[in-house]
Amino acid sequence: MAVLSVIKAIAKGLALTAKHIPQDRITIQYPDEPVLIERRFRGLHILNLDENGKEKCVGCYLCAIACPADAIYIEAAEDPRPYEERIGVDRRYAKVYNIDYGKCIFCGYCEEACPEDAITMGPDFELAWERREDMILTKDKLLASNRKISPRLKLIP
Numbered sequence: 181m182a183v184l185s186v187i188k189a190i191a192k193g194l195a196l197t198a199k200h201i202p203q204d205r206i207t208i209q210y211p212d213e214p215v216l217i218e219r220r221f222r223g224l225h226i227l228n229l230d231e232n233g234k235e236k237c238v239g240c241y242l243c244a245i246a247c248p249a250d251a252i253y254i255e256a257a258e259d260p261r262p263y264e265e266r267i268g269v270d271r272r273y274a275k276v277y278n279i280d281y282g283k284c285i286f287c288g289y290c291e292e293a294c295p296e297d298a299i300t301m302g303p304d305f306e307l308a309w310e311r312r313e314d315m316i317l318t319k320d321k322l323l324a325s326n327r328k329i330s331p332r333l334k335l336i337p
């Protein structure tokens with residue numbers, strides 16, 4: 181009887197495998213084929229700009245406070261020039277904005293805490309560095325204007 185039940189279990193397993201053979205393959209030949217990324221994916225952060233190219237961040241520190249990994253470092257400053265001339269949407273802006281990817285756990289709390297939609301999580305997942313110090317990305321690397329989406333990924337519409 182025991183042998184019979186083993187044969188039955190094997191037949192059941194083989195039938196299940198056979199059922200999937202005619203179906204479309206789901207393996208993606210990365211990096212030769214682009215990887216499909218959901219829009220809610222939490223990858224490398226983006227520091228956003230408004231429609232006039234001004235930095236949205238107002239240096240309020242809420243993202244840094246919300247970060248459970250202490251991965252965000254900000255130095256805020258004042259830019260009293262009129263809107264047309266200054267770099268940010270507000271007088272106050274982040275002079276320094278660093279994210280340490282050696283600490284970040286990609287939880288998205290910073291994105292949720294931001295009242296200005298200034299920091300969001302982008303689709304980039306190709307994160308690899310050879311040196312510890314390279315894992316700290318500065319504002320110029322995070323700004324939306326300096327970011328290029330990898331040709332090896334495609335956003336799901």
Ligand code: SF4
Nearest residue numbers: 247284285287288290
């Ligand atoms: S994703 Fe999470 S861990 Fe990473 S910087 Fe934002 S709050 Fe910190």
Ligand code: SF4
Nearest residue numbers: 237238240241243294
């Ligand atoms: S990214 Fe948002 S939460 Fe963080 S300092 Fe700038 S405005 Fe404040």
